[in-house]
Amino acid sequence: MGTNNELKQYDEIINLANSLSSDNLRDEIVTNIYEQSKSICNQTIRYQSPEKLRQTEKLDRIFTSKIFGFPIMLAMLGVVFYITIAGANYPSSLLANLFNWFEGYLTMFFHWIHAPEWLYGVIVLGLYRGTAWVVSVMLPPMAIFFPMFALLENYGYLPRVAFNLDRLFKRVGAHGKQALSMAMGFGCNAAAILSTRIIESPRERMIAILTNNFVPCNGRWPTLILLSSLFMAVGLPKTMGTFVTAAVVMGIVLFGIVVTYFVSWALSKTLLRGVPTHYTLELPPYRIPKFWQTVLRATLDKSLFVLKRAVVIAAPAGMLTWVAANIMIGDTSILMYIVQFFDPFGQLLGLDGYILTAFLFGLPANEIVLPILLMGYLSTGAMTEVEELSAIKHIFVDHGWTWLTALNMMLFSLLHFPCGTTMLNIYKETHSKKWTFVAFALPTSIAIVVTLIVAQVVRGFGWV
Amino acid sequence: MNQKQTIKIALAGNPNVGKSTLFNTLTGLKQHTGNWPGKTVILAKGSFSYKGKDYTIYDLPGTYSLLSNSTDEEVARDFIVFEKPDITIVVLDATTIERNLNLALQVMEITDQVIICINLIDEAKKKGIIINENVMMDKLGVPVIKISARNKVGINLLLDTIDRMITGNISTTPYQIKYSNEVEEKLKQLIPKMDKIVGDDISPRWLALRLLDGDESILKTYMRRKQMGEGEEKSDGYK
Numbered sequence: 001m002g003t004n005n006e007l008k009q010y011d012e013i014i015n016l017a018n019s020l021s022s023d024n025l026r027d028e029i030v031t032n033i034y035e036q037s038k039s040i041c042n043q044t045i046r047y048q049s050p051e052k053l054r055q056t057e058k059l060d061r062i063f064t065s066k067i068f069g070f071p072i073m074l075a076m077l078g079v080v081f082y083i084t085i086a087g088a089n090y091p092s093s094l095l096a097n098l099f100n101w102f103e104g105y106l107t108m109f110f111h112w113i114h115a116p117e118w119l120y121g122v123i124v125l126g127l128y129r130g131t132a133w134v135v136s137v138m139l140p141p142m143a144i145f146f147p148m149f150a151l152l153e154n155y156g157y158l159p160r161v162a163f164n165l166d167r168l169f170k171r172v173g174a175h176g177k178q179a180l181s182m183a184m185g186f187g188c189n190a191a192a193i194l195s196t197r198i199i200e201s202p203r204e205r206m207i208a209i210l211t212n213n214f215v216p217c218n219g220r221w222p223t224l225i226l227l228s229s230l231f232m233a234v235g236l237p238k239t240m241g242t243f244v245t246a247a248v249v250m251g252i253v254l255f256g257i258v259v260t261y262f263v264s265w266a267l268s269k270t271l272l273r274g275v276p277t278h279y280t281l282e283l284p285p286y287r288i289p290k291f292w293q294t295v296l297r298a299t300l301d302k303s304l305f306v307l308k309r310a311v312v313i314a315a316p317a318g319m320l321t322w323v324a325a326n327i328m329i330g331d332t333s334i335l336m337y338i339v340q341f342f343d344p345f346g347q348l349l350g351l352d353g354y355i356l357t358a359f360l361f362g363l364p365a366n367e368i369v370l371p372i373l374l375m376g377y378l379s380t381g382a383m384t385e386v387e388e389l390s391a392i393k394h395i396f397v398d399h400g401w402t403w404l405t406a407l408n409m410m411l412f413s414l415l416h417f418p419c420g421t422t423m424l425n426i427y428k429e430t431h432s433k434k435w436t437f438v439a440f441a442l443p444t445s446i447a448i449v450v451t452l453i454v455a456q457v458v459r460g461f462g463w464v
Numbered sequence: 465m466n467q468k469q470t471i472k473i474a475l476a477g478n479p480n481v482g483k484s485t486l487f488n489t490l491t492g493l494k495q496h497t498g499n500w501p502g503k504t505v506i507l508a509k510g511s512f513s514y515k516g517k518d519y520t521i522y523d524l525p526g527t528y529s530l531l532s533n534s535t536d537e538e539v540a541r542d543f544i545v546f547e548k549p550d551i552t553i554v555v556l557d558a559t560t561i562e563r564n565l566n567l568a569l570q571v572m573e574i575t576d577q578v579i580i581c582i583n584l585i586d587e588a589k590k591k592g593i594i595i596n597e598n599v600m601m602d603k604l605g606v607p608v609i610k611i612s613a614r615n616k617v618g619i620n621l622l623l624d625t626i627d628r629m630i631t632g633n634i635s636t637t638p639y640q641i642k643y644s645n646e647v648e649e650k651l652k653q654l655i656p657k658m659d660k661i662v663g664d665d666i667s668p669r670w671l672a673l674r675l676l677d678g679d680e681s682i683l684k685t686y687m688r689r690k691q692m693g694e695g696e697e698k699s700d701g702y703k
Binding site for chain 1: 479480525529531533534535536557559560561562565566568569570587590591592593594595596597599600603604614639641642643644646647650653654657658660661672673675676677678680683687690
């Protein structure tokens with residue numbers, strides 16, 4: 001094969017190229033490319049109505065304005081949350097009823113074939129109820145949230161959000177495109193980790209990866225929405241209640257962004273020191289999206305995604321939890337041993353052992369944290385039916401919950417370690433055990449510190 | 465060309481130009497289309513048949529250049545260089561051609577088999593942008609087709625052009641970017657030597673340019689592949 005000869009040729013040409021190369025060569029090459037594409041365009045394209053082209057500029061002046069940019073962004077976010085929460089209630093209970101109704105037949109079937117009690121437990125009370133919970137609580141908000149998000153995205157608003165946030169992120173040594181991967185994180189942190197590939201510089205990409213978790217994903221929305229509507233909007237009329245719920249959820253999301261901002265700053269001052277690289281962010285023209293096509297595609301894609309996740313991850317985890325709650329060592333189940341182990345620490349954080357155990361068992365998917373928690377509380381080892389929200393609140397209150405518990409669980413959910421899938425992706429993208437560990441440890445420590453402080457302050461002032 | 469082998473097509477383009485929409489239109493495969501940079505980070509693959517030929521089409525990551533500033537650009541570039549698609553379709557946004565054409569010119573430095581698709585042509589019309597595709601075709605030396613992927617305009621012409629390109633009825637002479645005398649002079653010294661190493665596998669001119677730019681990675685990858693007996697493209701590198 002003449003390998004030696006080839007290697008010699010290779011070295012020779014590399015050396016020659018190095019001797020010929022100069023620092024400003026890249027700029028020269030790029031300038032040439034731009035000039036020539038410009039000249040080709042000048043010869044082939046005619047603009048009949050330049051004023052129409054300025055429409056985008058006019059809109060940009062509003063959407064990315066220093067004064068209006070942020071208020072508009074917050075307003076849009078608020079509206080999206082409000083519609084999601086207001087619209088999801090009814091279909092959620094409808095789905096839950098449907099699942100309950102079907103469970104009746106399943107139960108009858110299992111009795112009819114004289115199935116042993118444990119099989120009924122594993123399949124119906126563990127697997128089926130786990131899946132039914134995830135689907136009925138998660139699917140409706142997602143089916144509303146994502147089409148709206150997709151519409152904003154297709155209209156061209158999201159790049160403007162990135163543009164607005166860019167100024168902020170640059171100030172803390174992070175990359176403006178981080179805002180885009182964060183937007184992706186609203187859907188799924190695991191997918192967002194992949195989307196950080198758009199950030200060229202490895203340093204800033206690492207910051208984006210490590211902080212992405214502070215944007216609540218698909219699997220954490222239901223926890224935030226449910227707890228907020230159960231504990232934060234107490235005693236308010238329906239419309240007002242929805243409004244407050246949306247406001248609280250938005251507050252949590254904003255807090256997540258503040259944490260992202262702060263952690264990015266801290267990282268670029270310590271572990272990932274450096275200055276932000278220069279880059280261009282293209283703002284595509286505004287386009288009226290094809291409404292139904294966008295809605296349909298977003299709904300279908302996300303719905304299928306949620307369903308798949310429910311079956312692949314939530315179902316086995318539901319089964320496992322059932323098993324843990326029903327295998328006894330002495331007169332205490334495995335689950336209870338774990339709960340008791342974590343309880344003192346949990347109490348310190350304004351939480352309890354059940355909640356921390358639920359987060360731990362929920363490592364494969366954040367979706368199942370709440371159902372596991374309920375399973376633990378009922379210690380029947382089975383999940384409750386979700387038709388009555390007030391019934392859920394009852395269970396919580398019976399176990400000593402206050403608004404502080406709810407708030408801290410929301411905060412912990414927002415800030416704690418990423419789910420298993422996300423961690424796997426972080427490992428695949430960074431090829432580093434060290435950084436994957438940081439991605440686990442950093443958010444978890446922040447979650448612990450924040451909830452600890454909140455709990456101590458609230459208790460100290462005697463607010464609960 | 466072996467009839468039984470499927471024909472490989474790559475879709476390149478800036479982010480937000482409707483690449484994924486075209487991909488969906490051609491393949492009918494359900495896939496989410498992105499509207500902001502970096503949405504298509506993993507290569508999506510689909511297939512379709514036209515006039516008895518089977519095609520596999522790869523949706524490359526949306527990029528602004530192929531100068532390898534990011535993982536995305538590297539993925540897109542390496543695919544065109546090493547997987548050697550039979551045709552590379554570069555999708556341009558009719559409303560922002562000037563920005564988009566840079567990428568097309570860079571693709572045309574790597575491969576001859578290029579079709580330019582000017583997408584969102586209906587949008588451009590609304591904004592009073594008039595594109596003379598015939599002149600552009602003359603200038604660029606490759607087929608230029610106006611389409612609207614979401615309204616399925618011009619798709620048949622595109623398919624027909626693909627078909628005629630594969631059967632050899634269309635030959636292309638892609639526009640080559642001319643660099644400053646200084647750079648061209650340096651290229652002249654490098655190209656003959658490069659020729660000896662890569663032959664017809666990779667455009668020596670383009671590779672020489674990358675070396676001048678200080679990017680040795682492509683040549684390194686090439687040598688490694690060659691030593692591993694992979695002169696033939698290895699197609700399972702990308703799924």
